[in-house]
Amino acid sequence: MSGSEQDRVQAIYDEFAKTYDEHYSAKEFQEEDSALFKIVKPWIQGRVLDLGCGTGLTLSYTDVSKENYLGVDPSHGMLQKLTAKFPGYKTVENTFEGFNKTNTETFDTVLGLYGAPSYFDKEDYKEVLEALNPKGHYFLMFYKPGYFPSHIYTPEDIEAAKARIDYDLINETFENTFIFTSYLVATNIPKEFLPIGNRT
Ligand SMILES: C[S@@+](CC[C@H](N)C(=O)[O-])C[C@H]1O[C@@H](n2cnc3c(N)ncnc32)[C@H](O)[C@@H]1O
Numbered sequence: 001m002s003g004s005e006q007d008r009v010q011a012i013y014d015e016f017a018k019t020y021d022e023h024y025s026a027k028e029f030q031e032e033d034s035a036l037f038k039i040v041k042p043w044i045q046g047r048v049l050d051l052g053c054g055t056g057l058t059l060s061y062t063d064v065s066k067e068n069y070l071g072v073d074p075s076h077g078m079l080q081k082l083t084a085k086f087p088g089y090k091t092v093e094n095t096f097e098g099f100n101k102t103n104t105e106t107f108d109t110v111l112g113l114y115g116a117p118s119y120f121d122k123e124d125y126k127e128v129l130e131a132l133n134p135k136g137h138y139f140l141m142f143y144k145p146g147y148f149p150s151h152i153y154t155p156e157d158i159e160a161a162k163a164r165i166d167y168d169l170i171n172e173t174f175e176n177t178f179i180f181t182s183y184l185v186a187t188n189i190p191k192e193f194l195p196i197g198n199r200t
Contacts, residue, residue, distance in 0.1 A: 001121060001164055006095060009119055010074050012152050013054075017077030020055050032181055036113075037061040039180075043137045043189050046108025051096045051128070051140075052116020056082035059089060066090070070107075072099045073116075097124045106133045112140040115149065115183065122166040125173045141183040142170060 001009070016023075024033075041062055050058045053071030055078050058064065071091040073079050079091050092099050096112075097120060110132050112120075117128075117140040132138055143149070145167055148158040167184070171177055174186035178196045187194070 001119065001161075005160060006074065006119075008157065010076075013073075013075035014077035016152055017055065017075060017081050020078065021081065024057075033057070033061060036180065039193070039195065040111075040139050040189075042193075043139065044109050044111070046133070046136070047105075048109045048111065049107040049131060051110065051112040052119065053082060053091065054078045054114075054116070056086050056089070057113055058111060059086045070105075072096055074098075095119070096128075097121050100124060100127050100131070103131065105131075106136070107131055108133050108136045110136065110138040110140075112138075114141055115143045117141065117186075118143045118148075118161065118165055122164070122169055125166075125169060129173070137188055138174075138186075139189065140174070140186045141180065142167075142186065144179055144182055144184040147182045 044058070044062050044064065046068065048058070048064050048069050050069065050071045053073050056071065059069070059082070066088045069089050071079070071082060071089065072094060073091065074093065074095045076093055079093055082089065082091060110128055128138055128140065142165060148161050150158065153161070170184065170186050175188040176191055176194060176196070177184055177186050178194055179185070180195070
């Protein structure tokens with residue numbers, strides 16, 4: 001996305017960070033989190049790269065050690081919350097695209113939970129796979145077609161963002177896709193472990 005759009009997203013998340021955890025502590029979101037981690041937790045293993053890690057949701061639901069975790073997020077406000085809750089866990093204050101320019105490490109697990117990959121430049125979708133060890137697993141939650149969180153964005157932001165996400169490319173680039181609540185998940189977790197309907 002353009003530099004000015006990325007600046008705007010960061011400003012929005014810096015502000016939202018102040019109430020993010022309270023907002024998502026509502027019962028409906030806790031139930032969504034439980035359902036999500038039931039699917040993904042068994043696959044979160046080894047070195048974990050948490051893209052758009054926010055305030056540290058992954059760390060709230062798993063027991064990934066400090067040595068095995070790296071969170072990447074451009075929002076200073078979101079990362080401040082993560083560090084206050086999980087001292088000693090390493091984070092990088094950058095976009096995935098910026099981080100990826102100099103990163104040489106590969107990971108056993110690459111996560112992008114609850115919409116974070118929707119902000120990546122589409123040219124960088126395939127770069128997620130480059131950051132993965134050969135036997136590793138990725139789990140990326142894009143906003144599903146037609147959805148964008150309207151409680152934090154203006155209608156103009158939403159139109160620009162919707163035009164930016166390339167769903168055809170997501171389907172071409174990643175192995176399996178399925179809808180989970182408001183998200184299009186792209187993952188290489190085998191299909192038999194996913195809640196994919198209408199399988200033959
Ligand atoms: C909806 S929040 C999700 C946070 C966390 N994954 C969770 O599930 O609670 C989206 C996050 O993506 C981050 N983000 C925005 N643009 C990004 C980019 N280009 N690369 C990585 N993260 C980005 C935001 O700062 C925000 O923290």
